[in-house]
Amino acid sequence: MESMKVVSIVGMTGAGKSEVSRVFEENGFTRIRFGDVTDEEMRKRDLKPSEESERLVRELLRREHGADAYARLNQPRIEQALNPSQGEGRVVIDGLYSWEEYTYLQSCYGEDLYLVAVWSSSKTRYARLTSRSNRRLTLEEAISRDRAEIENIAKGGPIAMADFTIINESSLEDLRKEAQRIVSVLR
Numbered sequence: 001m002e003s004m005k006v007v008s009i010v011g012m013t014g015a016g017k018s019e020v021s022r023v024f025e026e027n028g029f030t031r032i033r034f035g036d037v038t039d040e041e042m043r044k045r046d047l048k049p050s051e052e053s054e055r056l057v058r059e060l061l062r063r064e065h066g067a068d069a070y071a072r073l074n075q076p077r078i079e080q081a082l083n084p085s086q087g088e089g090r091v092v093i094d095g096l097y098s099w100e101e102y103t104y105l106q107s108c109y110g111e112d113l114y115l116v117a118v119w120s121s122s123k124t125r126y127a128r129l130t131s132r133s134n135r136r137l138t139l140e141e142a143i144s145r146d147r148a149e150i151e152n153i154a155k156g157g158p159i160a161m162a163d164f165t166i167i168n169e170s171s172l173e174d175l176r177k178e179a180q181r182i183v184s185v186l187r
Contacts, residue, residue, distance in 0.1 A: 004082055005029075005186060006109045008093040008102070010158040011118035013137070013145050014125035016168040016175050017095055020118050023179035024092035030081035033094040034070040034101075037061065051141040055148065058097075067100035067153070075108065097149065099157035116182055117162035122146065124169055 007024060009017045018033075025031040038057050039049075047053040061069045074093070081091045096102060096115070105113050120128075129137040137145065149155040164185075166178045 004089045004109075004112045005114065006078065006082070006091045006093065006105065006112055007114045007116060007186060008096040008105060008158075009116050009118060010096040010102075010155070010162065012120070012122075012125060012149065012155065012159075013142065014129040014132075015118040015120045016166070017118050019172065019175055020116060020166060020179040021092050021094035023176055024183055027180075027183045029090045029092040029183075031092050031094055032074055032077050032081065034074055034097065035095050037070055037073045049135070051137055051145060055145070059152075062153070067098055068104035069101075070097055071101035071104040071108075096158055097153055097155055099154040102158040102161065114164070114186060115158055115162040116179075117159045117165045118168055118175075119159070119165060120168045 007029065009021050009024075011017045021031050021033070038054055038061070041057045041061060042049065042053060045057070047057065061073070065072055078091055078093070082089050093105075096105070102115070126139055126142050129142045130139055164182045166175065166182070168175045168178075
């Protein structure tokens with residue numbers, strides 16, 4: 001069996017993290033979307049999806065479980081996916097959010113953890129976020145979310161610590177090619 005690999009995709013909202021995660025998934029990685037925890041909690045609380053309710057739940061979960069909440073709450077899913085009887089022992093995490101989550105995962109997986117940052121300019125990301133079909137944001141919501149992610153959860157740290165960085169300023173095809181290149185390096 002190949003060695004265990006935990007690849008975490010990090011980037012600001014709208015940078016292209018989910019698309020990069022899909023490329024890894026197409027190449028045999030089990031995809032775990034950290035944001036599923038938010039979606040599940042919103043369903044439990046009967047909240048309608050919106051930037052406001054999602055932020056409320058994210059902040060609540062971090063108050064209840066600590067700044068590394070999403071890594072802790074998703075760890076059983078990661079461990080299950082890494083179990084040789086369950087899969088190939090390769091996981092891609094769609095959406096690492098905070099420095100604390102990064103350090104938590106680093107303490108669990110050490111040299112088997114790889115960070116892939118997906119970077120796009122705010123102008124490019126805002127154009128995507130205001131026109132995408134699901135989880136669309138207004139310009140004001142996108143700017144507000146950026147501020148919250150930088151100021152409140154230190155999202156910049158994991159981006160700075162990335163093992164690989166993809167610049168996503170052109171086409172979807174170019175993004176997928178670059179993601180495929182990184183998958184090939186990590187095989």
